[in-house]
Amino acid sequence: MTGRILALDWKLPHPRVVAGEFFTADSISAFTAAFIDPDEIPTRWTYAVPPERDGVRRTYLDQDRGFGRVLSRAFARRRAEAADLLYKGGGILVCRLRPRGDPLELVTPDGPLERLDRYSFLPSLSLVDRQHQLSFPANARFVPRRGSDVIVTGVDDPFADYLREFSGRISYRAVYQDILETPLERFATVLAHNRVGDVVGLSLPFDEGRLVLLPPLDGVPPEREAAALVEAVDQMSIRPPFVPVPDWLSGYSLPGEDALADELRSLIERRDKLAAKVEE
Numbered sequence: 001m002t003g004r005i006l007a008l009d010w011k012l013p014h015p016r017v018v019a020g021e022f023f024t025a026d027s028i029s030a031f032t033a034a035f036i037d038p039d040e041i042p043t044r045w046t047y048a049v050p051p052e053r054d055g056v057r058r059t060y061l062d063q064d065r066g067f068g069r070v071l072s073r074a075f076a077r078r079r080a081e082a083a084d085l086l087y088k089g090g091g092i093l094v095c096r097l098r099p100r101g102d103p104l105e106l107v108t109p110d111g112p113l114e115r116l117d118r119y120s121f122l123p124s125l126s127l128v129d130r131q132h133q134l135s136f137p138a139n140a141r142f143v144p145r146r147g148s149d150v151i152v153t154g155v156d157d158p159f160a161d162y163l164r165e166f167s168g169r170i171s172y173r174a175v176y177q178d179i180l181e182t183p184l185e186r187f188a189t190v191l192a193h194n195r196v197g198d199v200v201g202l203s204l205p206f207d208e209g210r211l212v213l214l215p216p217l218d219g220v221p222p223e224r225e226a227a228a229l230v231e232a233v234d235q236m237s238i239r240p241p242f243v244p245v246p247d248w249l250s251g252y253s254l255p256g257e258d259a260l261a262d263e264l265r266s267l268i269e270r271r272d273k274l275a276a277k278v279e280e
Helices: 067-088 158-165 222-237 257-279
Strands: 005-008 017-020 033-036 057-060 092-096 104-108 111-116 125-128 133-136 140-147 150-152 172-178 189-194 199-206 209-214
Touching: 005 222, 033 067, 033 222, 057 067, 067 092, 067 104, 067 111, 067 199, 067 209, 092 222, 125 199, 150 158, 150 199, 158 189, 158 199, 158 209, 158 222
Parallel strands: 005 017, 005 033, 033 092, 057 104, 092 209
Antiparallel strands: 104 111, 125 133, 140 172, 150 189, 172 199, 189 199, 199 209
């Protein structure tokens, strides 16, 4: 991949990276990949809308002079662009993993209409097998949790290599959890977790596209981080898409497979008998 890459609210100086701001930059789908740090997104409403008595920030669409509808349209636009990048373009979307942050409820006279947070721009993904279902981001929890006890998994993945390069410089601010406790390895690639198993790095397949959630780094020059991320994107773009092993596969055998299995068992038994004779 040699195309241009968009970086929204993420300082990544690099010749191929175009910097922009979440609410004003060009379309995400106009690029081959995008890096997004959603940290500052809630400031659009936290400075303008105070929390109510129950601690929730709300804007009333019949009274806010279009403020809430403008925000809703902005998120809908970014969500459609991200879906086009992933599903139609087969591109790569990399987001920093952070808590959902202070949400904003959009309220009509008939009741709540929509709830916005840092990740409301992410497109939907639904994957199922016979026993499990992954619904993203509907069932995703971005739980506030801080630490540096990051363990990079042994998977062969360019973004796992990126995390290994900066081992000791990773400081997560949130962990990823699934409300239904879906085994993520069935549908996605877990890149890193902490010492108690909380996921802090994840790669999700959107057909031929990939959505990657990465923890922040501490003390790494932006130029070095940018170079490593661009290299990971380039390496990921030439790899085949992620395809999970079907859960029904074990119920079917190939022609001659049973005979080969019997022969293997016979050889193992013969080996064990010979080993026992040698010991005698």
